[in-house]
Amino acid sequence: MKNLIYIVSIAIVFVSCKKEVPKDYVTLSGTISNQNSDSLVVFEKDIIKTINVNLDGTFSDTLKVKTGDYIIFDGGESAPVYLKNGYDLNITLDTKEFDETITFQGAGAEANNYLAKKTLLQEKAFNFEDLMRLDRANFNKKLVSIENDFKSLLQNTKNLDTAFVSSQEKAATSLVKELATVYEEKQFLLAMNGKESPKFVDYENYAGGSTSLEDLKGKYVYIDVWATWCGPCKMEIPFLKEVEKQYHNKNIEFVSISVDKEVDYDKWKTMITEKELSGIQLIADNDFKSTFVKDYKINGIPRFILIDPQGKIIDAEAPRPSNDKLIDLFKELNI
Numbered sequence: 001m002k003n004l005i006y007i008v009s010i011a012i013v014f015v016s017c018k019k020e021v022p023k024d025y026v027t028l029s030g031t032i033s034n035q036n037s038d039s040l041v042v043f044e045k046d047i048i049k050t051i052n053v054n055l056d057g058t059f060s061d062t063l064k065v066k067t068g069d070y071i072i073f074d075g076g077e078s079a080p081v082y083l084k085n086g087y088d089l090n091i092t093l094d095t096k097e098f099d100e101t102i103t104f105q106g107a108g109a110e111a112n113n114y115l116a117k118k119t120l121l122q123e124k125a126f127n128f129e130d131l132m133r134l135d136r137a138n139f140n141k142k143l144v145s146i147e148n149d150f151k152s153l154l155q156n157t158k159n160l161d162t163a164f165v166s167s168q169e170k171a172a173t174s175l176v177k178e179l180a181t182v183y184e185e186k187q188f189l190l191a192m193n194g195k196e197s198p199k200f201v202d203y204e205n206y207a208g209g210s211t212s213l214e215d216l217k218g219k220y221v222y223i224d225v226w227a228t229w230c231g232p233c234k235m236e237i238p239f240l241k242e243v244e245k246q247y248h249n250k251n252i253e254f255v256s257i258s259v260d261k262e263v264d265y266d267k268w269k270t271m272i273t274e275k276e277l278s279g280i281q282l283i284a285d286n287d288f289k290s291t292f293v294k295d296y297k298i299n300g301i302p303r304f305i306l307i308d309p310q311g312k313i314i315d316a317e318a319p320r321p322s323n324d325k326l327i328d329l330f331k332e333l334n335i
Contacts, residue, residue: 030091037075
């Protein structure tokens with residue numbers, strides 16, 4: 001009997017000391033109501049995984065990741081997620097109220113439910129366009145309020161690992177700095193309106209020869225600064241072509257200026273041909289380092305600029321072709 005008890009005791013010790021091997025992958029499963037597509041895409045800079053979504057909205061799959069921030073995209077909307085190997089996340093959401101309904105359960109749920117709340121807080125905390133319209137004093141007050149709101153949400157969320165907390169604190173600080181930078185750029189651009197436009201001189205014209213801004217005086221000039229590698233730029237092309245068609249033979253010139261590097265020169269010409277781009281197609285003389293580009297503080301594209309027939313700036317950051325406000329502006333100007 002003693003021997004039996006001894007054997008059982010050893011077995012218990014062995015079982016209790018057996019270390020569970022952590023999973024070296026993430027499990028994502030859940031249900032999407034009113035699904036937008038038949039897949040759920042996980043990406044960082046590139047697509048990491050495409051997960052099939054069944055007809056009833058359910059899905060389940062695994063993937064290996066480097067610990068960090070990712071995006072999930074259901075074909076219509078997206079949400080930030082924090083992934084770490086070993087997480088076992090069950091996700092539920094209704095696409096009709098995507099941000100309001102997305103919830104997480106299982107290992108890793110705390111961090112991801114925090115991100116869902118943070119997204120909602122950001123939507124409520126500020127409207128970007130309204131924020132940019134504030135005077136400097138009220139803008140600075142709003143920045144303090146935004147940073148405090150995010151940090152308060154973080155402090156009141158339990159069971160978050162230290163690495164995640166540290167990354168989110170840095171993210172809140174970075175957001176405030178980025179908003180401050182954008183605000184300064186916006187104030188600079190607003191101050192440009194009504195002044196004489198910086199010039200571009202002898203930019204190569206796809207149709208042959210060269211073109212300068214001075215050549216276009218006497219007409220309104222709507223400028224699209226873009227590049228062949230720019231996804232958002234290419235998304236605007238169909239809208240731009242439609243606006244050009246609508247205002248054909250009106251007192252306005254549509255000018256597209258590529259900031260492609262010299263190595264992409266052939267890509268520029270090929271894209272114009274393949275996409276049948278209309279308007280005046282030019283390429284800047286020194287990509288982002290071109291004087292015209294730097295004078296307008298163009299750090300991101302696409303950028304649209306509207307200049308009047310006398311060469312003065314109407315809007316240094318004009319509405320995009322996809323924005324109905326552009327046509328409203330044209331109507332106000334009686335173009």
